[in-house]
Amino acid sequence: MIIRRYLAKQVLATTIVVVVLLTLIMMGARLIKYFGVAAQGRLDSGVLFSIIGYRLPEFLTLIIPLGFFIALMLVFGRLYTDNEMAVFNGSGISRNRLAGLLIPLTACLLVLQIALMGWISPWGLRQFQQLTSAQAIRTGFDLVRPKEFVSSGPYTIYASDLSEDRKNLKDVLFYQRAQAENKPDIVILAREAKRVDIPDDTANVVDLIDGRRYEIRPGQVQYSQAEFKNYRLRIENDREAAVSGDQVESMSMAKLWKKRHDAVVQSELGWRIFGPFVIIIALMLATILSEVNPRQGRYYRLLPGILIFASLIVALMAVKTRMTRGELQIWAYPAVVLLYGIVTLVFMKSPNLAPKIKSKLSK
Structure with a gap:
C-alpha cells in the first residue's frame, strides 16, 4: 500500500x-x-x-x-x-x-x-x-472601426467616422474582390452609408449616399465608372470567418x-x-x-x-x-x-x- x-x-x-x-x-x-x-x-x-x-x-x-x-x-x-x-x-x-x-x-x-x-x-x-x-x-459591417481598414472575406471596408448605434458611416470606401476570373473587382466611394435592418436576413444591407462605383479588371487599363445618389449594397456574411x-x-x-x-x-x-x-x-x-x-x-x-x-x-x-x-x-x-x-x-x-x-x- x-x-x-x-x-x-x-x-x-x-x-x-x-x-x-x-x-x-x-x-x-x-x-x-x-x-x-x-x-x-x-x-x-x-x-x-x-x-x-x-x-x-x-x-x-x-x-x-x-x-x-x-x-x-x-x-x-x-x-x-x-x-x-x-x-x-x-x-x-x-x-x-x-x-x-x-x-x-x-x-x-x-x-x-x-x-x-x-x-x-x-x-x-x-x-x-x-x-x-x-x-x-457579426463580420463585415458590424466590425467596422473608424479610420481603419477592416477585411472580412472578399470585402474590405474603411470609414472615417461611425455613429454610436453603428448604423451610420461617414466617408466610406468599400472594396469587393472578384470571386471569379471573369468578374471585375468593385470599388465604391460614398459620402455616407446607412444600415438597413431587414427581418430574418443575416446579411448586412446598407444604403450608400452620394458616391461613385468603379469596376476594375486586374491587368486591364480600362475601367467602368458610375455615379449615384443612392445605392443599396448587400454584404454577405463571411462564413469562412468561422x-x-x-x-x-x-x-x-x-x-x-x-x-x-x-x-x-x-x-x-x-x-x-x-x-x-x-x-x-x-x-x-x-x-x-x-x-x-x-x-x-x-x-x-x-x-x-x-x-x-x-x-x-x-x-x-x-x-x-x-x-x-x-x-x-x-x-x-x-x-x-x-x-x-x-x-x-x-x-x-x-x-x-x-x-x-x-x-x-x-x-
Whole structure:
C-alpha cells in the first residue's frame, strides 16, 4: 500500500505538470492564431478565451495519454537511475508488479479519457461551433472601426467616422474582390452609408449616399465608372470567418449510434470507443521502455519511447481517415490496439527477449 501511494503520487504529479506544459504550448499556438483572426476584424476579441475553453477538452483527449506516458517514463526512469528499482527487485518486487500497482490510477485516467472523448469534447465542439457561427454573422459591417481598414472575406471596408448605434458611416470606401476570373473587382466611394435592418436576413444591407462605383479588371487599363445618389449594397456574411469543425466530431454518442451505418459516423464512433484504451497501452509500453542503465540517465529512452507511443496514435488516426473513405471497417481499431497490446505484453512477460533481438540484429 505504501509503495502504491508512493508511485501513484509521483506519476500523478508528473502527469499534471507535463499535461499543463503541453496544454500551454498547444493552446498558446492556437491562441496566437485566433489573435491574428481578431486583428483582421473577423473575430471579436472578447470571445477568444471562451473559444479556447471550448476547444480545451478536444486537445486534452490527445494531451492526457501523451502526458501520462511521459510521466511514466520519467518516474520509472528515475527509479532505475537512483537504483530504487534494484532495491525493489531485491525485495522480490518486479517491474511488472510495480506497473500493476498503478492499475487504479490508470483506471481513473481511463474513465476520464472516456468521458472526454465520449461527451465533454463533443459538447465543447458544439458550443464552439455555435459561438463561431454567431461571430460569422457579426463580420463585415458590424466590425467596422473608424479610420481603419477592416477585411472580412472578399470585402474590405474603411470609414472615417461611425455613429454610436453603428448604423451610420461617414466617408466610406468599400472594396469587393472578384470571386471569379471573369468578374471585375468593385470599388465604391460614398459620402455616407446607412444600415438597413431587414427581418430574418443575416446579411448586412446598407444604403450608400452620394458616391461613385468603379469596376476594375486586374491587368486591364480600362475601367467602368458610375455615379449615384443612392445605392443599396448587400454584404454577405463571411462564413469562412468561422473556424468550422466537423459536424460528426461534435455529435453526441446517441446521434452517432442512430447513424452508425454511415462510414464517417463509424470512424468517429470507433475512435471514441477504442481511443481511450491507449491509456492502458501507455502503462504497458512505459514499463518495458523505461528500463535504463543508471549511467545512461532517465532521459536516454524518452524520445524513442515517445516516438513509439506516438506511432500508436498516428495508426489510430490513419484508421479513422481510411474509414471515412470506406477503405477499412471498424474492426481496424481493435486490431491496432490489440496488436500493440499483444506485442507489449510479450516483451513484459519475457524481459530478456529485447536484448536477444538487439544482439541478433547487431550480428
